[in-house]
Amino acid sequence: MLLSIFDLFKVGIGPSSSHTVGPMVAANRFLIELEERGLLHKVNSVKVGLFGSLAMTGKGHATDVAVMIGLMGEQPDRVDVDKVPEYINGIKGTGHLTLAGKNVIEFHTDTDVLFHIGQSLPKHPNGMHFKASDAAGIILHDNIYYSVGGGFVLSDAEAGQDKTEQEPEPKLPFHFDNGAELIEICENEGKSIAEIVLANELIWQEKEELEDKLWKIWQVMDGSIKRGCIERGELPGGLHIKRRAHELFEELKSSPEASFKDQLTVLDWVNLFAIAVNEENAAGGRVVTAPTNGAAGVIPAVLAYYDRFVPGSSKQGVFDFLATAAAIGMLYKKNASISAAEVGCQGEIGVACSMAAGALCAVMGGTNQQIENAAEIGMEHNLGLTCDPIGGLVQVPCIERNTMGAVKAINAARLALRGDGAHHVSLDSVIETMRQTGLDMQDKYKETSQGGLAVNVVAC
Structure with missing residues (x-):
């Protein structure tokens, strides 16, 4: 594929x-x-x-x-x-x-x-x-x-x-089907994961066009955050869920000194970024699948954290973040699933968390082994996550779940960066485990609204 x-x-x-x-x-x-x-x-x-x-x-x-x-x-x-x-x-x-x-x-x-x-x-x-x-x-x-x-x-x-039976595909400079192959290529070529993926992209477009398209993806993500921080009122669908991003944004903006008293205020901003995107998604607004709409807030929130809070963040860093995240997402797409209807929410929030964790680790100076470790941590602790939206709406628990995925991704990256890259569970192993867990999961927990919160909370 x-x-x-x-x-x-x-x-x-x-x-x-x-x-x-x-x-x-x-x-x-x-x-x-x-x-x-x-x-x-x-x-x-x-x-x-x-x-x-x-x-x-x-x-x-x-x-x-x-x-x-x-x-x-x-x-x-x-x-x-x-x-x-x-x-x-x-x-x-x-x-x-x-x-x-x-x-x-x-x-x-x-x-x-x-x-x-x-x-x-x-x-x-x-x-x-x-x-x-x-x-x-x-x-x-x-x-x-x-x-x-x-x-x-x-x-x-x-x-x-x-x-x-499929038609022959164009030949990539660096073909990989699993994480082990990707890491081996990186080591043999002396390149980062981002460099490998960006080199592969050049079979479809020139470097300038590629960078323009990547920047557009980030601009749409950032635009979703900004619009989500402005919009107010209730989300459509009948649950009468009130938008929270605007009030949270105004509160954080009015007290910039709060971070001096509480070092974890930065996580409030990460929560805001994720909520803003997913409230826009729930309202039918413009978002980027990352890798899905239900998980559309995780990667933008972590990338916004990098852009706004990590010293030395840069445009090239944005490109490397997206390329690394995509490489990890490709592994899940090829070897498991990114469909909640197939494997539950572990295939959406779990995959987004894994992608974001590896990408953040990369742009914060992580080695390829540390990046793989971060991505593995991000999924390992989302295994078995069910998809049980109340009323069939991408609102509860989906919006808050994006905040959890984003914060967990940041923590996974930091854990990996504190290590030397050695880890007991490989990314390939956790991807296969996610696939098997999805097969074992009852259908009522796979985006049918027939199990979990969907049947234990009154929808209206």
């Missing part, structure tokens, strides 16, 4: 990479398939069936909204998030949707987006079935897609392929 930094870090909208970004991407792919077959102008109706976790928590995750704006031709990284309510009200009010911005079709939200509760498609818990028909009701084209976490989408055919 050939992965880029920008597969792990995608600009999108909230509240979920698997339940919002993925379905939008799937809808876009379906439009492309219709266009390629010369069928778009013949379509009279489209029906979308949602299965597994998409059906169980799709309402709370705005999956139906994502499908509709995706069918309009809007894309996760470009859609104007402030216009989404207007688009949806227009569809509901008129009973029509402009397919790909070209063909006006009848579309009724209650009959054309179907939540198949309790039913799953065979290849992944997040399944979707798109069907386009003509005026006579004859199906012109249909396809199944799977949203496999972090905004990644596979068609039914792709999900069924083994490695021997």
Whole structure:
């Protein structure tokens, strides 16, 4: 599996990479398939069936909204998030949707987006079935897609392929499939993990373009923090959860001297950064999958900590942070999962914590062995973390859970930096353990809202 930094870090909208970004991407792919077959102008109706976790928590995750704006031709990284309510009200009010911005079709939200509760498609818990028909009701084209976490989408055919059936991939200067191979390459080449990953990225773009794209990712992350600190009111969805970031920001800003009395005030700022991002995510705002939307606050919070509180932080440090984090995320994507519907929240917050821990260790001068140690610590102490969102919303416990992941990542990095890099448990071992734990975990703890806090706390 050939992965880029920008597969792990995608600009999108909230509240979920698997339940919002993925379905939008799937809808876009379906439009492309219709266009390629010369069928778009013949379509009279489209029906979308949602299965597994998409059906169980799709309402709370705005999956139906994502499908509709995706069918309009809007894309996760470009859609104007402030216009989404207007688009949806227009569809509901008129009973029509402009397919790909070209063909006006009848579309009724209650009959054309179907939540198949309790039913799953065979290849992944997040399944979707798109069907386009003509005026006579004859199906012109249909396809199944799977949203496999972090905004990644596979068609039914792709999900069924083994490695021997896949098209040959371009050759990377430094190919690695696991942590041991990555560390060995670094040692043989005398390079850091960041240098290896950045060198690989140059097969897709020139250095200047690469750095521009990396800086944009950080700017979107930082923008999510800043917007989250400004916005007030309640989050959508019916839980009546009040935004906290604005008040916390005003309190911290008004008492800059507090850090002299309490050395841990810096953690209040880290908490703020994570809360701000995930409140934006919960409100359907612009965020970066890192590696998912549910965990979108961890890496920005730790990177903001580096940017604002670590002496000597620099633009190159931001690039190295993102590259190192991506390398670690690639290992989880290749060898386990970053989908809560597949392995629970250990695959989201746990992976984000591991990525952030290794990345922070790197930019604070850690060796490759210390970086691996930090990443291993970050996951080892998130093993078994369940995904049990109340009301199917990415709010409780998700927002606070991002603060825990960020603070834990900072501590993991500091623990690793205090050591010599030697550690008993390898990163590969903890990744495999996470995968096995996810397989053993009951489905009710995998983003279905049928277990844990979701059933022990009244949703409304």
